[in-house]
Amino acid sequence: MKKILKGARxxxxxxxxxxxxxxxxxxxxxxxxxxxxxxSGAQVIDLTGLILTPGLIDMHVHFREPGYEYKxxxxxxxxxxxxxxxxxxxxxPNTKPxxxxxxxxxxxKSRALKSGLVRVLPIGxxxxxLEGKEIAEMGDMVEAGAVAFSDDGRPVADSSxxxxxxxxxxMFDRVIIxxxxxxxxxxxxxxxxxxxxxxxxxxxxxxxxxxxxxxxNILLARExxxxxxxxxxxxxxxxxxxxxxxxxxxxxxxxxxxHHLTLTEEAVVGYDTNAKMNPxxxxxxxxxxxLEGLKDxxxxxxxxxHAPHSIDEKxxxxxxxxxxxxxxxxxxxxxxxxxxxxxxxxxxQAIEKMTIGPARALGIDAGSLTIGKPADITVIDxxxxxxxxxxxxxxxxxxxxxxxxxxKGKAVLTMVGGKIVxxxxxxxxxxxxxxxxLKASYK
Amino acid sequence: xxxxxxxxxxxxxxxLEKATKRDIEQILxxxxxxxxxxxxxxxxxxxxxxxxxxxxxxxxxxxxxxSFELAGKYLSADTINFSSSGSSVQKGESLKDTAKxxxxxxxxxxxxxxxxxxxxxxLSRHVSAKVINAGDGTHEHPTQALLDMxxxxxxxxxxxxxxxxxxxxxxxxxxxxxxxFGFTKMGxxxxxxxPQTLMPREIEKMGAKVAKNMDEAIDGADVVMALRIQLxxxxxxxxxxxxxxSRLFGIDKKRLSLAKPDALLLHPGPVNRGVEISSEIMxxxxxxxxxxxxxxxxxxxxxxxxLIGGARQ
Numbered sequence: 188m189k190k191i192l193k194g195a196r197x198x199x200x201x202x203x204x205x206x207x208x209x210x211x212x213x214x215x216x217x218x219x220x221x222x223x224x225x226x227s228g229a230q231v232i233d234l235t236g237l238i239l240t241p242g243l244i245d246m247h248v249h250f251r252e253p254g255y256e257y258k259x260x261x262x263x264x265x266x267x268x269x270x271x272x273x274x275x276x277x278x279x280p281n282t283k284p285x286x287x288x289x290x291x292x293x294x295x296k297s298r299a300l301k302s303g304l305v306r307v308l309p310i311g312x313x314x315x316x317l318e319g320k321e322i323a324e325m326g327d328m329v330e331a332g333a334v335a336f337s338d339d340g341r342p343v344a345d346s347s348x349x350x351x352x353x354x355x356x357x358m359f360d361r362v363i364i365x366x367x368x369x370x371x372x373x374x375x376x377x378x379x380x381x382x383x384x385x386x387x388x389x390x391x392x393x394x395x396x397x398x399x400x401x402x403x404n405i406l407l408a409r410e411x412x413x414x415x416x417x418x419x420x421x422x423x424x425x426x427x428x429x430x431x432x433x434x435x436x437x438x439x440x441x442x443x444x445x446h447h448l449t450l451t452e453e454a455v456v457g458y459d460t461n462a463k464m465n466p467x468x469x470x471x472x473x474x475x476x477x478l479e480g481l482k483d484x485x486x487x488x489x490x491x492x493h494a495p496h497s498i499d500e501k502x503x504x505x506x507x508x509x510x511x512x513x514x515x516x517x518x519x520x521x522x523x524x525x526x527x528x529x530x531x532x533x534x535x536q537a538i539e540k541m542t543i544g545p546a547r548a549l550g551i552d553a554g555s556l557t558i559g560k561p562a563d564i565t566v567i568d569x570x571x572x573x574x575x576x577x578x579x580x581x582x583x584x585x586x587x588x589x590x591x592x593x594x595k596g597k598a599v600l601t602m603v604g605g606k607i608v609x610x611x612x613x614x615x616x617x618x619x620x621x622x623x624x625l626k627a628s629y630k
Numbered sequence: 631x632x633x634x635x636x637x638x639x640x641x642x643x644x645x646l647e648k649a650t651k652r653d654i655e656q657i658l659x660x661x662x663x664x665x666x667x668x669x670x671x672x673x674x675x676x677x678x679x680x681x682x683x684x685x686x687x688x689x690x691x692x693x694x695x696x697s698f699e700l701a702g703k704y705l706s707a708d709t710i711n712f713s714s715s716g717s718s719v720q721k722g723e724s725l726k727d728t729a730k731x732x733x734x735x736x737x738x739x740x741x742x743x744x745x746x747x748x749x750x751x752x753l754s755r756h757v758s759a760k761v762i763n764a765g766d767g768t769h770e771h772p773t774q775a776l777l778d779m780x781x782x783x784x785x786x787x788x789x790x791x792x793x794x795x796x797x798x799x800x801x802x803x804x805x806x807x808x809x810x811f812g813f814t815k816m817g818x819x820x821x822x823x824x825p826q827t828l829m830p831r832e833i834e835k836m837g838a839k840v841a842k843n844m845d846e847a848i849d850g851a852d853v854v855m856a857l858r859i860q861l862x863x864x865x866x867x868x869x870x871x872x873x874x875x876s877r878l879f880g881i882d883k884k885r886l887s888l889a890k891p892d893a894l895l896l897h898p899g900p901v902n903r904g905v906e907i908s909s910e911i912m913x914x915x916x917x918x919x920x921x922x923x924x925x926x927x928x929x930x931x932x933x934x935x936x937l938i939g940g941a942r943q
Contacts, residue, residue: 385830386647388747388769388804458748502726504746506767 189213190605191224195234195566199241200539201555210239212562215605220556232618234566234600240538241556242274242563242603245515246545247339247364247418247442247490250276250307252298254283259495259583261295262302264515267493267582269609271515272598274563275306275553276493277545280317281340287312287323289331296332304608305601306563308334308551313343313352313363320345322352329359334549337364339418342400344370350407357413360550362440364416367400367425368392368466377506379452379467387458389505392467394422401425405432408439416548417441419492421466423476430485440548442488443477445521446512446588450474454588460501460508461588464494478531481540488548489540491518495584513584517575519567521589523596534569566600571613573597638936642754642761645770646811654815658780660932661925667704668927678707678939681738686728686753687713687764688744693899693923694764694774698741701930705939707738725749729756738938742766747804760937768802773933774898775808777925779816781918782853784925785894790817795847795889796838798857798879798906799828801868805898806857810838813853823847824857824879827868844879851889855896856881856906872905882908886916894918 190212197208197220209224210217250264259267261278268276278295280286286295292309299307311333312323317340325336336356343349343365356363373396378384380391401417405428408415420426420441432439446464451471454462462468480486494511501508519541527537546554553563575592577585599611600619610619638653646654667673683702687695695711702709725744732740739760742750747767754761765771783789794813800806800822810820814837822833823841834840841847848854859875869875886895895907895917903909911917 380831382832382835385833386807386836388767388807390768391831458751499724504725504744504752505748506746 188605189226189229191226191229191231192239192564193224193231193233193235195237195239197239197556198535198538199556200535201241201543204556205535210556210562210564212605215561217556217558217560217562219558230618232616237599238534238567238569240565240567241542241554242601243272243519243541243565243598244275244545244554245273245491245493245518246277246488246549248276248278248493248515249281249495249511250278251495252282253294257583258497261298261307262304263581263583264493265299265302265304265307267513267515267580268305269601269603270581270598271517272519272565272567272601273305273515274565274601274603275308277308277310277334277549279337279339280310280312281338285312285317286310287315287317289324289327292328292331292333305603308332308549310335310337310339310364312336313338314348317341319343319348322348322355325356325359325361329361333361334551335362335364335416337366337418339364339366342366342368342370346403346407349404350411353407353411353413353415357411362414362416362548362550364418365400365404366418367397367404369396369399372396372399376467377463378455379469381452381470383452383455387455394424394469394473397422397466398424398428401428405429405437405439408432409435409437412438414438414440419444419447419466419490420477420480420486421447421469421473423473426476426480426485430480430483433485440487441485442490442545442548443481443486444490444492445514445518448474448477448481448489449521449525450588458505459588460503460505461512461586463505463508463510464512465510478526481526481532482536487540488544489518489522489537490545491515493582495582496586498585501586512586512588513580513582515582516580517587517589519598520573520575520594520596523567523569524594528595562602562605564602565598567596568599568611568613569596571595571597571599642750643772643933643937644750644754644761644763646772646775646808646815647770649772649811649815651815654776654779654812657776657929657932657936658783660936661776661780661928662784664931664935665924665928667931668924673704674706675704676706677935678702678705681707681938682736683707683709683739683741683934683938684732684737685709685711686740686742687711688742688749689765691743691765694743697923697926698764698930701927701934704927705931705934707934725753726756729753732759733757739934762933762937765804767804769804770808771804772808773926773929774805775812776933777922777929778809778855778896779812780925780929781896781922782894785918786852789813792818792852793850794818794820794853794855795841795851796820796822796855796857797844797847797881798824799859799863800824800833800857801828801830802860802863803857807836809855810836814838821847821851825869825875828863844885845888848881848885848888851893853894853896854881854886854889858898858900859902859905861902876905880904880906880908881911883911883914886911896922899923
């Protein structure tokens, strides 16, 4: 089966491409990228006026399966990813049971394969049972397909364990992703420590809770010569620590989330549990530091930390509510509007943080348009105006502080291995077989 | 007093942050007029006859609950007490479900005490009844602040132009937060002091001034308010010992003498005698701690009246 994706502005930051090109897809792979491609017998999809990028990658999502399927399962998570323009996601292992052995890695892979939508890369636990005591069987998990290791949802609190994990994982060329939070400094925290925590009478989480762990991880990465990835950086101090470490040549990468880039702690006023996340939303100064970090390359990746919860876990008293929000379906729109639209990054830089950036951080061969490689492609309509409606999410989660936000720019077509896994209702090309997509999405 | 102009600017009383100066004045004026009822032989007026009030107490609090209960009863409202122990809450019922149940019962006002900050606001989103915050976590305790203000106003005749010192565990005190909003709105200056580990960040943005130490806060004060120390805070290492606390942060005669000679001494109670306040001054002439309790009933009568009875002709 041949497809020609015609007339889009192709942006591939890895190849420094930004021009109108046609792309030929043959048997699921990219066969050619030329100014004009005209061959007979191919399905032609007209993408004039749209932007075509390598398939977006989100290296930090929670699909909750197994154990918490009522929040999300791998299939609904995949559908949500496809609708958000993501072709590859890396799935955190804090499920029940956690993904801490090869069998569990296989399970996640098999469930993802069955849903047949986006590429779901399992992340294995750093420690057995997420208990933070002994390192998990990383070698086995790597053989089974684990792409990285993390105890996300909680930090690797024991510095000795973290040191061993970094050294052990490096044998397999896999990165440790750490949720940086000093448990003692966190201590029942609910929101950023500052005026808002004082005003609302909520236990504050100081910036130092994150920064001490970021500093520790940098020291361990420097000492062991191995690579560490800092998940969801949220403070100015963390950005400064990472910037300095990178300048010294320490192997550290990091990510920021769309919500930490667009919201401040003010969002929790009124006890809105949809603004309760961990790390918490911080101050304007922190947000500005994150934007600066994105711009100067300190922050490598934009990741959603997609964390679906049921309504019963959010529609409760603030201190009883679960941390986290869904993000896959709002991520790109928020970045296009509030980061690119407001001139914080140019479009190419933003795409880089969502394609080759995460691919490099994970050490996977993806995030770029390459002849002969699978056609993982995202098509964006930069002018499409839409309103975030949590009731229309493909995710089971409705926990978003962005409900009702008006955004401009959206993924309208997502292709994984040449197969269209999502086509927005606003894309009006007769050559897109909606019945086929629907079948693929709901099989 | 009756008539449309007695209605408060807010539908609920969730805190004093959003209350206007006029709201506060209205509550205090109403409370003052109700206070006389408490001294009557027959303490009952028909003002809220036919109205129902639920005291929803998720935290034990004998004095606040009793105060609200009496306030309702003195005004002839039907008051029901609901405490979390021995109720469906222990069976796992959520606050939201409890709210729905109350909603179906046609309750006019819900008085809620809860360990979670924001619980009163949460409840107000789920019921059409008027919600009165009787203390939510470490957020606000508006009726306590109002009764403090009523006590001070009665003694001093006004609430403006004073130096008010609030002392002790500010971090965990809902009373402190409500009093900062209340007294500053009425035109007084509020100083806070206490152990640095119990001082919330950026509290000055709420309108309070952070004193360097206890003596600076008390120096020349018109009102000195000590806060209750939760003894479990000591176990969390927020201060080393009760002994040291009472020495460094307790208020005794000598320290109180730094305040104006006619300064009033307040405490939301119950007092840890000898820790926050020495027995000598607690029972001394400047202490209005017992009078605060009486003001409490009057304030709660006023709040109930203004929220569920005040709009009626």
